[in-house]
Amino acid sequence: MFTLASLGQITDVRRGLVWSPDELRYQIACSRGRLEALGIARHDRVVIAHGGTPEFFADLFAAWSLGACCVCINASLTRGELATVVDFVAPGAVLVAQDTAIPTEGLQLPVVDTREGAAVAADMPASLSLAAADPALILFTSGTTGNPKGVVHTGGSLAARLQHNRQHITDAVLARTLCLLPSHFGHGLIGNCLTPLLASARLYLFPVPGIQGTAQLGDILVDNRISFMSSVPALWKIATRIVKPPTEQTLQQINIGSAPLSAELWKAVIDWSGTANVNNMYGITETANWAAGISGRDCEPEDGLVGFMWGGEAAVLDADNHLQISGEGELVLRTPSLMAGYYQRDDLTQAVLRDGWYYTGDRGSIDASGCMRLQGRLKSEINRAGTKVLPEEVDLLLERHVAIAEACTFGVPDPVNGEMVAVAIRLADTGVATAELKQWCAERIRMDCVPEKWFVLPEIPKTDRGKINRDRVRDACLNEET
DSSP states (O other): OOBGGGOOEEEETTTTEEEOHHHHHHHHHHHHHHHHHTTOOTTOEEEEOOOSSHHHHHHHHHHHHTTOEEEEOOTTOOHHHHHHHHHHHOOSEEEEOTTOOSOOTTOSSOEEETTSSSOOOOOOOSBOOOOTTSEEEEEEEEOTTSSOEEEEEEHHHHHHHHHHHHHHHOHHHHTEEEEOSOSSSHIIIIIIIIHHHTTTOEEEEOOSOHHHHHTTHHHHHHHTTOOEEEEOHHHHHHHHHHSOOOSSOOOOEEEEOSSOOOHHHHHHHHHHHSOSOEEEEEEEGGGTEEEEEEETTSSOOOTTEEEEESSSEEEEEOTTSOEESSEEEEEEEEOTTOOOEETTOHHHHHHHEETTEEEEEEEEEEOTTOOEEEEEEGGGOEEETTEEEOHHHHHHHHTTSTTEEEEEEEEEEETTTEEEEEEEEEESOTTOOHHHHHHHHHTTSOGGGSOSEEEEOSSOOBOTTSOBOHHHHHHHHHHHHO
C-alpha cells in the first residue's frame, strides 16, 4: 500500500540533522529489528510516546512494516494519563526517545528506545504491511484523564486521505514542506508529514516553535526554500504581527486549519507570505485531517468559508432531520478517509457514524455549488432565553478590533435567561476599556450576542494542537472570579 522506496528526506531543523531516504530506510530497518525481537506482529498495538523528529518516523514506519497499529500520543502526558492510555489500548510496547519527558516508571510492559543498543537492521519489505481494513493509527482527541476517545484509522482510510491531499496540493508544491505542528494529531502527522514524505518530498521539522521559534519563520522559509506549509490560526496571529515577511517568496501554498480563521487574518497571511494561495481548511481527526478547503486565490476571504470537499461528499441535516445536499444545519460528511470508529467505544461510534455518514457536530451551510461555510460547534451554542448564540462568530467579530489579540466566547449560567454571553480576551492594546469594547460590539451585532461578562487574561489557554478549549477557559475565568 505505502511504498518505502518513495520515502523522502527528513531534516530536523533544530538539530541540523538530515536523514536521506536511504538513511531513513536504514533507521526503519533497525527499529523494525528491535520490534521483531519484542514479538511485535500484525494487529498488535504500539504506543509511540515521542514525536516531531526523524526518529519518530523510523518507529512509525517500522511498526507499520510489521502490520502493527501505532498509537501516537503527546509526549507531555503525565504518568497518570499515560497509564490511562496504556490500560485502555493494551499495547505490546511503549516506544520512547532519549529526550522523552513522559514518565514511564512502573508500566507493566516493555518500554523501549529503538535506538539503544546495537543496531540490528531487519530485512525490509518493499512496502508497508498495512491492509486496507487493518487498524493502522489511533489518535486520541480527548479522555486521557477519564474515558479515552481514540480515533481509529485503517490503512485504507489513510491511503485515501494521502491520495486526495496530493491531488489537491500536487507533488510539485509539496517538494519542500515545513511542519510546525506536533506529530501526534492528524493535521501535523497526516497532512504535514505523511503526505509529503510518501510523495518523495523533503520534509523539514520544526514542531511547536513557540514565540522565539516563530520569530525565525521568515528565515527558515528562505533558508530551506519552503514551498508548502500548514499550521493553525494561533501561529499566524503571532507571525503576521512580529515576524518580518520572508525576503524571498518561495511559498507556493499555505494551508490553515484546526480552528476558525477570520477573514482579516486570512488576508493578513496572504499579504505576509506574498502568495494568494492561502487555503482555509476544514479538518477533522475523524476524516484523517483535511476534509475540505478553499484558496484565497479562488475567493474573497470571509469568516467561516471552508470551500469544497477534498474527496467525498457533504450534506446538511436540516431541522426535520433530513439530509439535504444544500441548505443549513449540522454538517454531515461521507469520505473514503473516514475513521473506522472510536477504539473500544461502540457507543460513541454509533452516535456519529450512520449509513456511511459522519455527523460532525458542526453547524454550517452548503450552497448550490457545494461550497461549505462553518458557523460553529452545536455543543458550544449559548442558549440565551431561547436565542442561540454561536460563540465562534462572536470570537471572529471581536478579533477584528485592533485592541483584541484573541477572544474566546462562552456561556455562563444566568438565573433569568438560562445563560448569558461571556468572553475572555487577550489585549494587544492595554489602554482600551471593556466598556468601550462592549459599545463597539453593540454597533456591529445584535444585543443578544454582545458579551455581558468580560474577562481580560494575559494568555488564552490552548491545547497542544493550538485549539481553544472553551470549557477550560470558562472554568478558569469563573474560578478566578470566585
